[in-house]
Amino acid sequence: MPELPEVEVVRAGLQRWVSGREIRAVDVLHPRAIRRQEGGVAELAAGLRGQTLRCASRRGKYLWLPLVEPGIREPESALIAHLGMSGQLLVEDPGAPDEAHLRVRFTFADGGTELRFVDQRTFGGVRVTALVPDDRGGRLPVEVAHIARDPLDPEFEEDAVVRRIRSKDSEIKRVLLDQTVASGVGNIYADEALWRAGIHGRRIARRLTAAQVRLLLAEVRTVMEQALSQGGTSFDALYVNVNGQSGYFDRSLEAYGREGEPCRRCGAVIRREAFMNRSSFWCPVCQRAPRGSTPSRG
DNA sequence: CATAGATCCTGTATGC
DNA sequence: TGCATACAGGATCTAT
Numbered sequence: 470m471p472e473l474p475e476v477e478v479v480r481a482g483l484q485r486w487v488s489g490r491e492i493r494a495v496d497v498l499h500p501r502a503i504r505r506q507e508g509g510v511a512e513l514a515a516g517l518r519g520q521t522l523r524c525a526s527r528r529g530k531y532l533w534l535p536l537v538e539p540g541i542r543e544p545e546s547a548l549i550a551h552l553g554m555s556g557q558l559l560v561e562d563p564g565a566p567d568e569a570h571l572r573v574r575f576t577f578a579d580g581g582t583e584l585r586f587v588d589q590r591t592f593g594g595v596r597v598t599a600l601v602p603d604d605r606g607g608r609l610p611v612e613v614a615h616i617a618r619d620p621l622d623p624e625f626e627e628d629a630v631v632r633r634i635r636s637k638d639s640e641i642k643r644v645l646l647d648q649t650v651a652s653g654v655g656n657i658y659a660d661e662a663l664w665r666a667g668i669h670g671r672r673i674a675r676r677l678t679a680a681q682v683r684l685l686l687a688e689v690r691t692v693m694e695q696a697l698s699q700g701g702t703s704f705d706a707l708y709v710n711v712n713g714q715s716g717y718f719d720r721s722l723e724a725y726g727r728e729g730e731p732c733r734r735c736g737a738v739i740r741r742e743a744f745m746n747r748s749s750f751w752c753p754v755c756q757r758a759p760r761g762s763t764p765s766r767g
Numbered sequence: 768c769a770t771a772g773a774t775c776c777t778g779t780a781t782g783c
Numbered sequence: 784t785g786c787a788t789a790c791a792g793g794a795t796c797t798a799t
Contacts, residue, residue, distance in 0.1 A: 470792060470793080551794080554792050588776095589778065590777055590778080655792075656792060746772085770799085772797085772798080774797095779791095781787100781788085783785105
């Protein structure tokens with residue numbers, strides 16, 4: 470499932486293969502993929518035709534490419550994409566057969582490779598959106614303005630984020646997944662970072678020490694950087710880079726998906742419990758449960 | 768305001 | 784063999 474490292478791999482692919490190219494046309498094969506587009510297909514097509522894509526940018530799990538018309542320097546809009554849980558952005562030859570879940574096709578004026586948005590579960594989507602000023606004199610898509618900087622952002626404000634996390638009267642895993650606190654973390658890397666830091670996800674954020682929160686953020690950064698260096702995590706080929714290749718960080722996961730297997734640090738059996746309509750995996754020895762938390766299933 | 772929970776979506780795996 | 788159900792989970796919406 471695409472979290473920050475996977476989205477970053479896709480961003481780099483877009484930068485290499487589609488940045489600098491002029492869009493000729495867009496073909497929407499499934500309306501849900503553009504459900505948040507004001508004005509629907511017509512406005513999407515009008516907003517893209519004849520525009521050139523600028524540098525591929527990312528914050529957390531959002532991706533965008535600013536759009537410029539010939540002769541105009543400052544972009545005022547951008548093509549934005551979110552992969553949801555199964556979205557793919559693929560760069561392919563125009564003659565390649567359509568994927569079963571092809572949702573949107575972008576073709577370019579140069580007649581070269583096309584960009585395809587493929588999404589089985591249709592939680593993701595693309596749209597053209599306005600760029601608005603950010604807090605540092607730059608510009609951001611309006612959808613991204615409320616998303617916090619991610620831990621790999623050079624301008625990530627560690628101290629402020631530690632304070633913000635420790636102000637929350639909520640379970641730490643829930644806070645890690647809150648994209649307005651720090652972005653880019655999803656269910657997999659949350660479990661991995663918590664395991665590495667030796668912190669149970671049900672601990673209340675404001676009861677953690679500043680040192681514990683600092684350690685947790687350091688582990689978030691470490692696990693994401695490792696995943697990125699291996700091309701991201703993939704379980705079922707739903708996540709791929711723009712060339713359709715999977716990463717292999719899943720071989721390095723220590724907690725996520727390892728229910729019933731031994732903890733690689735202490736040998737205890739990794740546990741699993743339902744959490745926010747998904748699952749949490751943790752080591753009952755390395756990650757002590759908070760008082761009053763009910764042990765799950767025995 | 769802060770926090771918790773439901774909802775969207777479909778292919779795959781599992782149980783009866 | 785077929786049908787029903789559980790599961791994967793990011794963002795957003797509603798409820799408290």
